[in-house]
Amino acid sequence: MALRHAVLAALVEGEASGYxxxxxxxxSIANFWMATPQQLYRELAQMEADGLLAGRVVEQERRxxxxxxxxxxAGWAALRAFGAERPKPGTVRDELMVKVAAMDEVGPDVVREFVEERAQWARAKLDRYERLRARLLDGRTEDDHLRHAERVGPYLALLRGISFEEENLNWCRRVxxxxDTRAAATDHP
Structure with missing residues (x-):
């Protein structure tokens, strides 16, 4: 998958600025596709040059x-073509997993700090996801939204992000x- 596919999917809701x-x-998308703002702006310019996007300038007072x-x-066609392709299996490339695998050599206190940071990050993402969920539901029940909303794809992707971060938190708690158990065992032989 290329960044452009994620941009195409993000623009299904309608026009948007780079910001x-x-x-x-x-x-939402960062849970499964990371991009810096600089990468995003470069991709928008390239996609416009390729005819996948149309850009327009909106004049603003005081800004x-x-x-x-x-x-x-052409952008809609590219999105439909991408959507019809069989997805490749996902892979996880996570530096923290390598550090945890080397914990016995690195030291559990160092890994503890990194895992606590990951848990804090996961909680913050869950908070953002829950705010987004409330905004998408807009007072409706989840069942009502899934049955009657014009588009449910963003909500289903959000549910995956929520479950991913919940599992991250569960894993952090377990680690x-x-x-703690190992530290207590070595403190009291």
Whole structure:
């Protein structure tokens, strides 16, 4: 998958500025596709040059003008073509997992600190995801939203992000419990 596919999917809701897309990426898409704002802006310019997006300038008083992007027919076609391709199996590349695997050599206190940071990060993401969930539901029940909303894809992707971060928290708790148990065993032989 290329960054452009994630951008195409993010623009299904309608036109957005690069800033809006960066916020969208941070709130939801970042769970499964990371991109810096610089990468995002470069990709938007390239996608516009490739005819996948149409950009327009919106003049603003007291603020710099902003550029909004929307999918073109070619962009919609590219998104449909990407959506029809069989996805490749996902892989996890996580530096923390390597550090945990080397914990016995690195030291449990160092790993503890990193795992606690990961748990804090997961909690913060869950908080953002829950705010996004409430905004998407807009007072409706989940069942009502899933049955009657015009688009359910963003909500289903959000549910995956929520379950991913919940599992991260469960794993962090388990690692910390093991570290504590082992530390207690060595303190009191």
């Amino acid at each position: 809006d897309l960066a916020k969208t990426f941070d709130a 710099p003008n902003k550029r909004l992007f929307a999918l073109t027919e 910390l419990a093991v570290v």
